[in-house]
Amino acid sequence: MTLSPAEFEVAQLGERTVASPLSDTRFVAESDRVLFRDDLASLRSALENGVAPLSFELAGPRERIFFDPANVKCAIVTCGGLCPGLNDAVRAIVIGLRDKYGVDDVLGLRFGFEGLVESYGHKPVQLTRQRVGWIQERGGTVLGTSRGAQPATDMVDTLERLGIDVLFAVGGDGTLKGAHEVALEIRRRNLSIGVIGVPKTIDNDISFVETSFGFETAVAAARNATQAAYVEASGHRNGIGLVKLMGRDSGFIAGFAALADTHVGMCLIPESPFSLDGVVRAVLSRIELDGHAVVIVAEGAGQDLLAASDQSDASGNVRYGDIGVFLKEQIPKLARSNGVDVSLKYIDPSYMIRSLPANTRDAAFCQLLGFAAVDAGMAGKTDIVVGLWRRRFTHVPIPLAVSTRKKVNVDGRLWQGVLSATGQPRDLR
Known part of the structure; x- marks a missing residue:
């Protein structure tokens, strides 16, 4: 800008x-x-x-x-x-x-x-x-x-x-x-x-x-979900724990939650495109390495893989498809076609997190x-x-604050740290 x-x-x-x-x-x-x-x-x-x-x-x-x-x-x-x-x-x-x-x-x-x-x-x-x-x-x-x-x-x-x-x-x-x-x-x-x-x-x-x-509370609470996903995934043969977190257009919660829990092996956010084949390949590689995989997906990620919606909510936002349910259904199916039978457990804690003090x-x-x-x-x-x-309180004109939506910079320190922490490929397409 x-x-x-x-x-x-x-x-x-x-x-x-x-x-x-x-x-x-x-x-x-x-x-x-x-x-x-x-x-x-x-x-x-x-x-x-x-x-x-x-x-x-x-x-x-x-x-x-x-x-x-x-x-x-x-x-x-x-x-x-x-x-x-x-x-x-x-x-x-x-x-x-x-x-x-x-x-x-x-x-x-x-x-x-x-x-x-x-x-x-x-x-x-x-x-x-x-x-x-x-x-x-x-x-x-x-x-x-x-x-x-x-x-x-x-x-x-x-x-x-x-x-x-x-x-x-x-x-x-x-x-x-x-x-x-x-x-x-x-x-x-x-x-x-x-x-x-x-x-x-x-x-x-x-x-x-x-x-x-609210952001810090959300990330802290998300860790409870990812740890539960790890317990479920590690307790089953070829186990996968899939957690959907908030983030319509920006993957900050998902990114910080991945950094906060070293068991997370993949993080999917709206700013970094991926394909279903790319995700499944990386998940199967993680299972081969660790025996299980924990995956975080932000709610707005992968919308290009879902049917386009012509509906909007009361605020005028396009109603996004449910990427969590989509991956929950498609990952096991595609894994089986690759000769691997997986056990996937899906966790969506969104409303539990939003309602916390x-x-x-x-x-x-x-x-x-x-x-x-x-x-x-x-x-x-x-x-x-x-x-x-910069740790100081400021006055921001509202037109400036709403001029663009803040997003994760995929070339920035946060996302590079997520890639290092999870070990996932940079390109999942």
């Missing part, structure tokens, strides 16, 4: 004239930036061409803020599929608003963006400190969620009717696109309502965001993300998602 400094610039609702109520804190200046690229060649090229290196605005509390905490009203919405950490993020935003800034009026909107359309009849709930005090202990989202685009005009009508000053939208790529449409409609109406995104995607596929919450690392990450979102909202930032880049 060819990027310009303008694409990294953050929208601001207006001049910040209110003194921050925060004390004993280090305030962040607008000039504080985080480099997008930090390699010497990129920095030298920018300097030689007389341009500033590309950089993100640093997240954090501002000394002067846009909203008066005594007169501000905020709302939180969770959208899309379930993911570990949703409740942690909601709780962090509520605690940040109430305890850090003294904001008394925080609403939770029910069932995703449906909660912003009056005709659905979902009543918002008041989010007090007591109401969210325990929610991080359970999975899912206490606010409920949904998929599907809602008219931005209707959603902004509801924001105006409720008197909302800042909307916090917790979700993935589709949620952020919806939040951007809301921000555009707000701008068209010349309203002073901030829209702040918090990146939630178990697939870790939001661009310009180093990692999203966040692990310790994700819980801490959600807390910091939520606080960064609150700081951005109170400062009058809008149409941005808070992210992490």
Whole structure:
């Protein structure tokens, strides 16, 4: 991609004239930036061409803020599929608003963006400190969620009717696109309502965001599935353990799960094409070497081997064929045609993983993300998602974050590490 400094610039609702109520804190200046690229060649090229290196605005509390905490009203919405950490993020935003800034009026909107359309009849709930005090202990989202685009005009009508000053939208790529449409409609109406995104995607596929919450919990839980697959595979003659993990278009969970479990002998992801013959040859080679094989496949891998679908889900995503079931049926059949009778056990833990509470690392990450979102909202930032880049929290303009989907680089360190760890051929076609 060819990027310009303008694409990294953050929208601001207006001049910040209110003194921050925060004390004993280090305030962040607008000039504080985080480099997008930090390699010497990129920095030298920018300097030689007389341009500033590309950089993100640093997240954090501002000394002067846009909203008066005594007169501000905020709302939180969770959208899309379930993911570990949703409740942690909601709780962090509520605690940040109430305890850090003294904001008394925080609403939770029910069932995703449906909660912003009056005709659905979902009543918002008041989010007090007591109401969210325990929610991080359970999975899912206490606010409920949904998929599907809602008219931005209707959603902004509801924001105006409720008197909302800042909307916090917790979700993935589709949620952020919806939040951007809301921000555009707000701008068209010349309203002073901030829209702040918090990146939630178990697939870790939001661009310009180093990692999203829920991903670490998902990888840790996936290891339980791969270890079960190993036990099953190693306990049978010519045993195969096949595990399907999340990852519609990006194979990050599958790749990290393969690195985390040395018993995995093959990892199949959407970014690296393969053929059924190539997979079976490699599986049989692994069985010949170890007596068994453990295979991970991401849900979006190998879609070219399946019948094309003309159906879409509520979010507009094409409904993918089930590569796990396909491989479960075809691998034994093709192995037998090669004179090898195999015993294949298939594990799909997707919904069990999605519904888990966040692990310790994700819980801490959600807390910091939520606080960064609150700081951005109170400062009058809008149409941005808070992210992490080079271990520092940043403000990423939503149009930049949704401009492309983050994918595994098959020439990069992650995939090269997977190939080394599994011992699988680079080309499985």
